[in-house]
């Protein structure tokens with residue numbers, strides 16, 4: 001489910017390495033401010049009717065800057081801070 005590899009920023013053309021997606025047993029949350037990634041354990045190998053997402057207390061806030069964490073953000077371009085990026089393939093690793 002996860003992707004790790006090069007991304008291309010559509011705002012400035014920068015290429016950078018990042019990852020996104022999480023896995024069956026964890027979810028990756030990203031800080032809205034600084035793009036730090038926090039991994040929260042969550043068993044998604046269950047029927048969706050039985051799935052219980054992590055609570056706000058389990059998710060917490062960014063350890064770097066105290067910012068809000070979200071699971072549905074695209075990686076942030078380190079050059080211009082845009083999240084208008086896309087996977088550029090190549091040496092990508094898919095992981096779960």
Ligand SMILES: [Zn+2]
Pocket residue numbers: 009010011012013014077078079080081082
């Ligand atoms: Zn950029």
Ligand SMILES: [Zn+2]
Pocket residue numbers: 031032033034035036062063064065066067
């Ligand atoms: Zn942060």
